Amino acid sequence: MATIDLSPLYRSSVGFDRMASLLDAALRSDTSASGYPPYNIESTGENQYVITLAVAGFAEDELELEVENGVLRVQGKKADDGEQRKYLHKGIAFRGFERKFSLAEHVEITGAKLENGLLAIGLVKRIPEAMKAKRIAIGQSLGALENNSDS
Structure with a gap:
């Protein structure tokens, strides 16, 4: 069975622990039991x-x-079903x-x-809408940033 060391992933990233556990579970799964x-x-x-x-x-x-x-x-x-059956071939x-x-x-x-x-x-x-890619128009106004710099 192959083993993969995922410790470098943990050292350089945040939030990938679910992916690492999925990979680990996939490597440990018994393929003979998963056919039915x-x-x-x-x-x-x-x-x-x-x-x-x-x-x-x-x-x-x-x-x-x-x-x-x-x-x-x-x-x-x-x-x-509580029924006793007599099979000739099962x-x-x-x-x-x-x-x-x-x-x-x-x-x-x-x-x-x-x-x-x-x-x-x-x-x-x-x-979710908040996670979808958004196109940002380039213009002359910075919106909220310009309002905050006046104070």
């Missing part, structure tokens, strides 16, 4: 995304979505799962739907 259920992440427009998970056999009430501290958690637990596991997705800042869940065994989760990145 399969999923897609697609961009459906500017700042719009859909995560689609293949959850065949799960009903809406057996699925749970939760967002906490920038992490989307999707969990599936099969309800026990190839469908219906095993429970938990899948986590780290969300970037300002990404919000817009909704979710379950259709044909696929759970689709809509996301949008809404950048």
Whole structure:
């Protein structure tokens, strides 16, 4: 397993601790455990995304979505129907799962739907106006700076 020393990043920057912990978690994650259920992440427009998970056999009430501290958690637990079944062959596991997705800042869940065994989760990145790039006109006035220099 590869290890990366992130201490130079901490010495010369401020506020990148979340990124460093994401990198660390990605390097430590067990890839064999992360294969179920399969999923897609697609961009459906500017700042719009859909995560689609293949959850065949799960009903809406057996699925749970939760967002906490920038992490989307999707969990599936099969309800026990109390019926004793005698299988001649059992190839469908219906095993429970938990899948986590780290969300970037300002990404919000817009909704979710379950259709044909696929759970689709809509996301949008809404950048606050204060953080968007602004074009500054060059003129002869400094505005507030000129008013303050008169005193």
